[in-house]
Amino acid sequence: MSAPSVVPLPSSMTATGGAPFRLDGAVLTGDEAAVTELRRLLHLRTGLHLPVDPGSGAVPEGRRIDLRIGALPDPESSVIAIDADGVWVEGADPAGLFYAVQTLAQLATASGSRGELPALRIQDVPRFAYRGVMLDVARHFHDVRTVEAFIERAASLKFNHLHLHLSDDQGWRIALDTRPLLAERASGTSIGGDPGGHFSRDDYQRIVAAAAARHMVVVPEIDLPGHTHAVGLAYPELCEDPVITDEVRATVRDFGGDLPRPGEPYTGLAVGFSSLRIRDEGTYAFVADVVGELATITPGPYLHVGGDEALGTPADDFALFMERVTAIVVAQGKTPVTWHEAGAAPGLAPGTIGQYWGFVEPIEGMDEKTRAFVARGGRVILSPADAIYLDMKFAADSPLGLTWARGVTTLERAYDWEPAEVIPGVGDEQILGVEAALWTETVRDLADIDALLFPRIAAAAEAAWSPPRGSTPERSWASFRERVEALPSLWAALGFAGTSPDSILDREGTA
Numbered sequence: 140m141s142a143p144s145v146v147p148l149p150s151s152m153t154a155t156g157g158a159p160f161r162l163d164g165a166v167l168t169g170d171e172a173a174v175t176e177l178r179r180l181l182h183l184r185t186g187l188h189l190p191v192d193p194g195s196g197a198v199p200e201g202r203r204i205d206l207r208i209g210a211l212p213d214p215e216s217s218v219i220a221i222d223a224d225g226v227w228v229e230g231a232d233p234a235g236l237f238y239a240v241q242t243l244a245q246l247a248t249a250s251g252s253r254g255e256l257p258a259l260r261i262q263d264v265p266r267f268a269y270r271g272v273m274l275d276v277a278r279h280f281h282d283v284r285t286v287e288a289f290i291e292r293a294a295s296l297k298f299n300h301l302h303l304h305l306s307d308d309q310g311w312r313i314a315l316d317t318r319p320l321l322a323e324r325a326s327g328t329s330i331g332g333d334p335g336g337h338f339s340r341d342d343y344q345r346i347v348a349a350a351a352a353r354h355m356v357v358v359p360e361i362d363l364p365g366h367t368h369a370v371g372l373a374y375p376e377l378c379e380d381p382v383i384t385d386e387v388r389a390t391v392r393d394f395g396g397d398l399p400r401p402g403e404p405y406t407g408l409a410v411g412f413s414s415l416r417i418r419d420e421g422t423y424a425f426v427a428d429v430v431g432e433l434a435t436i437t438p439g440p441y442l443h444v445g446g447d448e449a450l451g452t453p454a455d456d457f458a459l460f461m462e463r464v465t466a467i468v469v470a471q472g473k474t475p476v477t478w479h480e481a482g483a484a485p486g487l488a489p490g491t492i493g494q495y496w497g498f499v500e501p502i503e504g505m506d507e508k509t510r511a512f513v514a515r516g517g518r519v520i521l522s523p524a525d526a527i528y529l530d531m532k533f534a535a536d537s538p539l540g541l542t543w544a545r546g547v548t549t550l551e552r553a554y555d556w557e558p559a560e561v562i563p564g565v566g567d568e569q570i571l572g573v574e575a576a577l578w579t580e581t582v583r584d585l586a587d588i589d590a591l592l593f594p595r596i597a598a599a600a601e602a603a604w605s606p607p608r609g610s611t612p613e614r615s616w617a618s619f620r621e622r623v624e625a626l627p628s629l630w631a632a633l634g635f636a637g638t639s640p641d642s643i644l645d646r647e648g649t650a
């Protein structure tokens with residue numbers, strides 16, 4: 140018998156072999172938030188409006204779906220037991236119960252129109268505490284509603300961190316009281332001259348609240364000291380002139396647009412040409428304002444300060460800057476996160492988290508830079524670009540997406556890698572988690588997001604949540620390929636992907 144279609148694969152799932160539980164006629168009882176969420180999902184999926192038993196006991200035993208918080212040792216974990224007489228779910232905490240509910244919705248979906256849950260027992264504990272998705276709202280701005288939709292998609296697959304890439308050469312996307320000119324002057328456009336935009340502080344609070352309601356923590360990123368051309372539209376005295384390299388010229392040749400010019404919005408795809416002025420104290424007053432204000436409006440523990448592709452910043456200056464900016468984050472009571480390049484800075488604040496965006500097989504010393512975070516007491520977030528950069532094309536003829544990360548990224552490539560095997564010396568103890576990234580050079584709206592996200596986000600979810608690849612027969616590409624087949628009908632019922640279930644998996648065609 141093939142494994143029940145649950146993605147990400149639970150840590151333990153045993154088919155107990157009895158008759159299934161029929162949803163028709165069942166009653167929901169227990170934790171109010173979990174009951175509400177499961178009722179919503181089952182209705183969307185099966186059309187059934189299951190009644191809720193407030194605890195009067197009027198409903199006969201044995202026909203209940205009972206959802207409660209129990210005494211389980213691991214955060215976010217749960218136990219599910221299903222037989223013909225009932226469904227009993229215990230979550231360690233509200234998040235664990237929420238994830239168990241997502242599992243039940245998938246099981247209900249997999250049974251299709253039969254409206255049944257198979258008899259089984261599931262024990263589920265996430266492998267990694269940090270399971271992230273990143274949305275770039277800088278290259279193309281995406282509004283609060285789109286971010287809320289992104290949150291819903293990710294949370295349904297048990298992701299618990301939302302990394303927002305809030306600034307880049309093309310735009311600054313958050314209004315800050317300390318530096319009002321950023322939103323006023325640096326957020327007007329996107330790539331290709333498309334409309335820009337920014338979040339007000341209220342918008343940001345709405346996003347934080349929407350994320351929290353789905354058990355997700357917001358990780359804001361201000362990308363420094365490169366990727367800062369837009370800062371120069373507001374505060375020109377803080378920025379160096381663009382450094383026009385052969386790579387910048389080649390990108391302009393291949394993708395169009397103009398070369399970056401000081402004081403003019405940049406709407407092309409080139410990277411690595413901008414830098415803050417590293418030896419100017421005004422830069423650190425700016426960083427202290429931005430980091431300080433973001434720290435006050437962000438309840439989560441992490442602030443991401445970039446550090447990638449600072450090709451216009453001399454190496455010594457880069458090291459000095461990353462040392463100072465991570466110290467500023469720590470002084471605000473937050474844990475700094477940076478892209479892996481910052482591992483080259485010897486004075487990086489101890490405990491800084493390194494986010495690896497190299498390939499599944501590291502090149503050019505990226506693994507060494509990543510290990511440097513561990514040597515300083517930090518841990519690692521894995522975002523291998525040739526596997527889980529979801530902005531890569533899924534098929535050669537896709538109009539959306541890029542190909543710089545080793546060409547087309549099929550569903551199989553997104554799935555078939557093992558976190559503990561990417562960086563020698565960086566195993567489960569050193570890995571904080573796994574994060575899928577969606578950069579938005581080619582992504583204008585939610586339909587574009589969905590087209591790139593599904594189904595590959597499910598592969599990333601399995602790397603982040605499930606036991607190591609190969610640890611069981613089910614934690615394999617062959618099993619995932621079968622299990623993920625059941626999900627598009629759920630995604631369609633939830634309004635994800637805005638397209639027919641069939642076409643979602645068809646996209647994976649050119650493996």
Ligand code: ACM
Binds near residue numbers: 447496
């Ligand atoms: C990155 O993709 N430049 C982090």
